[in-house]
Amino acid sequence: MKRKDFLKGAGALVGGLAMSRDLKAADFNRMLRDAAGRGDEFYWDVIRDQFLLDPEWTYLNFGGLGSSPLPILNSLSEWLRVEERAPSAGADAKEWAAAKAKLASVLGPSCKPENLGLIGGATEGVNAIVNGLALKKGDEVITSTHEHVAVNSALLNRMQRDGIVIKLFEPDRVRGLGNVDRIAALITPRTRLIMFSHVTCTTGQLFPAKEVAKLAHDRGIWFAMDGAQAPVCVPFDIVDLGVDFYTCSTHKWLMGPKRTGFIYVRTGMIDAIRPMTVGGGSSQVVDIFKREFVLHPNAARFESGTQNDALFYAMGKACEFVQSIGLQRIWQRAHGLTEAFVAGLRAIPGVELLSPEEEAYRTCMVGFRMKSRTMNQINDQLTKDKIRARPVGEGGLNSIRISFFLCNKSSDVDLALDSLKKLAG
Ligand SMILES: Cc1ncc(COP(=O)(O)O)c(C=O)c1O
Incomplete structure (x- = not known):
């Protein structure tokens, strides 16, 4: 059977392009199972057919920007319409929680929705971490020379504002575990934070997380990772990494809508990090007369103000999409x-x-x-x-x-x- 006929039969090809908006998750999974029965290349071609990527071009830059396939685009457009039909401030609590739960399950079996705050992307998350920790003049932060401008800017900004000291290690590309030694060699009694990419944006290098987490925790140092390039690119369990704080843009490898991402805070670490942006949604109690303000006791404290909810519901769809294929x-x-x-x-x-x-x-x-x-x-x-x-x-x-x-x-x-x-x- 030709792929076009196969997709038509599955209701996944309408007018040669759009996947039916009525194709439910169960139907999509069945379609994938049927496709898998027709051989590996057929299967991956069916997946490829879900993308609008220009066939004239070979796109080899998911590390830069992902492309959302049709199930995710359709979900986004449906949610946008739902929102515009009955505008209502504040997210639908059930849908918001569902999106978070789906994301948690992509990040590993023991990741809980309350560990996650839904934010605009890694730049936001990196800034929330670097600015939210109680760092003061002379405190040292260790990072690598291969960081994205997001990490470099946030650290330099804090250096200029508060006088933190940045110490750099050059990635060891010969021996992965050599990076643990390079970091260990930079630790002094003033080291407060170790922060670097999970996967570097320069060479796609996976850094050893668990070993660095142990090194940091044994010495009472915070450990944060910029995971913009990691979830779905590499399979891992975020809790198992032992990292205290982690952030990611879910518009790359997860293929969610642009301007979606998350911040993860390890259970028990929430009081170490204070959000720099707060507003509607970030606190349990806000009473200006009584001078009372109680932040959420979990990573929801990083969510504030009016959201474009549809983006995050469609990000939840992206989680379903990758899981129906399998990480x-x-x-x-x-x-x-x-x-x-x-x-x-x-x-x-x-x-x-x-x-x-x-x-x-x-x-x-x-x-x-x-x-x-x-x-x-x-x-x-x-x-x-x-x-x-x-x-x-x-x-x-x-x-x-x-x-x-x-x-x-x-x-x-x-x-x-x-x-x-x-x-x-
Ligand atoms: C390692 C890394 N960190 C942070 C970012 C910033 O992500 P965003 O621009 O989505 O906030 C990127 C983007 O390419 C990245 O590769």
């Missing part, structure tokens, strides 16, 4: 493509792989450079071949980052390699 299955597919690309890169003369040498610390993003080529020259070639990648200026790398995800296929790996071979040639 492990997504990982195997995306990481498999990435490893094929890494193997191909190694065979191109003049290519320097910047991603970790140990596969256990590589994810679904690869960082590399080419001898005598700038990142812009490489990116120009990729663009000429209609491949969307991401030049990386961070950390002075002057490199390229390529991301592979569930809607990519092995021919995308070949296209990218062929494009790079032209430069090497």
Whole structure:
């Protein structure tokens, strides 16, 4: 059976494009099961058909910005309509809680909705963490040289405002656990916070979380992670990481609507972090006459003001979408493509792989450079071949980052390699 007929039969193709808004989660799961019975490539092609990505282009930049597939877009548009039909300030408590519960289940079996605050993205979360902790002049914060501008800005801002001291470690890309030693070497009695990416935006390096959590906790140091690049890109259990604070933009690998994200606060740590933005929704008691103010005793304290609820309900749909495929299955597919690309890169003369040498610390993003080529020259070639990648200026790398995800296929790996071979040639 042709894929088009298959999708039509499943009610998933209307007018050659839009997935039926009536296709319920159960039907979608059945469609995926049927597709799986027709072979791996058929299955992944059916998934790929859910995306509006321009077929003229090869999109290898989920690390930059995700693309929401049709079930999520449809959910968003339905919720927007619901909201516009009967505008009402304040979220629907049941739907809001349901979205959070769905997100919690993506983040691991013991993550609880109360550990999570729904916010606009990692930039917001990073700022909530860096500004919310009681840091004062001379307190030291350890971070890596491969952080996103979000972390760098928040730390530098606090440095200028309050005189915190920033200490940097260069990621060890040869030995993943070498990063624990590099961090340990920077700890002094003034160290209060260790904060870095779970997966770096530069080379897709997975940092060891559990080992650093132990190191930090043994010394009474807070441990926070910028997880913008991690959930759904790599499978993990957030509670098991042992991290105190964690934040993520769910518009990348989770494929939720843009401007959605979360902050996670480990059970028992909520009083260590005070929100810098508060308002309607962030407190249990607010009484200006009695001078009483009691924040929520959980991460809901980071949610304040009028929300665009539809975004978060559709983010809940994104959680259902990835779970109906399976986080492990997504990982195997995306990481498999990435490893094929890494193997191909190694065979191109003049290519320097910047991603970790140990596969256990590589994810679904690869960082590399080419001898005598700038990142812009490489990116120009990729663009000429209609491949969307991401030049990386961070950390002075002057490199390229390529991301592979569930809607990519092995021919995308070949296209990218062929494009790079032209430069090497
Ligand atoms: C590691 C990392 N942190 C933070 C961010 C900022 O995310 P946002 O712009 O969605 O807030 C990004 C975005 O690419 C990122 O890769």
